Amino acid sequence: MKPANAKIDTPERNRFLTTFMNQDEEKYTGYWTVRRYIGKGTQPTELNSQAEVIDYVQTTEGAVGYIDEIELKVGMNVVGRK
Amino acid sequence: MNLTQDKLAALYREACEVELQAFKPGNVSIYSEGHNMTVEDFRRSAEVSALPLCDVNYSLGEKIFYAIKATRDAVGCNTNLGIILLCAPLIQAVQTFPDLALRVALANILENTTINDAMWTFQAISLASPAGLGEVSNADVNQNATITLQAAMQLACDKDRVALQYVTDYKDIFDLGVFRYNHAFNRWGEQSWAAVAVYADLLSQFPDSHIERKFGSRYSARVATMMGQLSDRLQNIDDPEQVKPLLHQMDSELKSHGLNPGTSADLTVATVLTVFLECSLCA
Structure with a gap:
């Protein structure tokens, strides 16, 4: 799986971290620093806009991301809604 | 988790x-x-300060004094007083409370500093002879200590950001430095560039004590503006190498005026060590 994250300090990222991950930005970045430090992975790709997330998901095999529901396009698979 | 003396010394040197x-x-x-x-x-x-700083048999004050003494003996000038003052409590915290979260352990260490810690630290400061050190009644470093190290730092904290960390439980480092480091490191994957981001952010938000001890607030706004620009650039680029020309330009300008944001550099070392300790404790 190839997850995409929104850019830091964006409303969608903050909402995703709070609602789905039950984390704040500090915990999230700290988690990935430890993962990288111990050689067990790097954080997901960060994209600048919801349009970039949609493009990434539509053109990359195994990609998954999150967007506002109003941005949803025909043919996209929805994994979950909150 | 217990980190050995050698491991702590290695983390400190790496930071x-x-x-x-x-x-x-x-x-x-x-x-x-x-x-x-x-x-x-x-x-x-x-290299020479690492072992005394991480000696498990030393108190906080002894760590500070013997690390400064080793430095003085080796290089004959003050290169790391701020670094030692900031790193010693972090190391003491890990050694004393290995099972607590680092921030909680550190708060415990700072809250329980002693007059003896102050005495050793005053001797260390006198030995290091930092530029522009003033006197504060009740806690002149050239006199015997009569108050705890944290109380002495309280007296100095309005003019020294290192001292301020002792009375805020390293708020600048945990709330700003570590977060900025982690974000930049995860984005670029390079520790040194993450450290540049921390340094720029600190200077854009707080005046540097080392500069203000020498020049007053004359250059503070200019430095903050300059570093704010650098910080903004760093937040918006995928390849930090792109800012190197800007860094050379800023470096020349600051050094042409004799401006050395040394306290912010010290806080940067302490931030990097904090991240290393937290990662090692988690790992």
Whole structure:
């Protein structure tokens, strides 16, 4: 799986971290620093806009991301809604 | 989790090296020496101060004094007083409370400093002879200590950001530095560039104590504006190498006026060490 994250300090990222991950930005970045430090992975790709997330998901095999529901396009698979 | 003395010394040396590898305008790094100090002075200082700083048998104050003494004996000038003052409580915290979260352990250490810690630290400060150190009634470093180390730091905290960390439980480091480091490191994957981001952010938000001790607030706004620009650039680029021309330009300007944001560099080392300790404790 190839997850995409929104850019830091964006409303969608903050909402995703709070609602789905039950984390704040500090915990999230700290988690990935430890993962990288111990050689067990790097954080997901960060994209600048919801349009970039949609493009990434539509053109990359195994990609998954999150967007506002109003941005949803025909043919996209929805994994979950909150 | 217990980190051995050798492991702690290695983490401390690594944190010092990362800071030297970071191009910090106005300060000493592998990109630009200055202020009559060399990168080798700082490397040697890190090397010789590591063992006393991490000696499990030393109290907090002894760690500080013997680390400064070793530095003085090796390089003959003050390269790392701020670094030692900030790193010693972090190391003491890990050694004393290995099962607590680092921030909680550190708060415990700071809250329980002693008059003896103050006495050793005053001797260390006198030995290091930092530029522009003033006197505060009740806690002149050239007199015997009569109050705890944290109480002494309280008296100095309005003019020294290192002292301020002792009374805020390292708020600047945990709330700003570590977060900025983690974000930049995860984005670029390079420790030295993450350290540059921390340094720029600190200077954009707080005046540097080392500069203000020498020049007052004359240059503070200019430095903050300059570093704010750098911080903004760093937040919006995918390849930090792109800012190198800007860093060279800022470095020349600051050094042409004799401006050395040394306290912010010290806080950067402490931030990097904090991240290393937290990662090692989690790992």
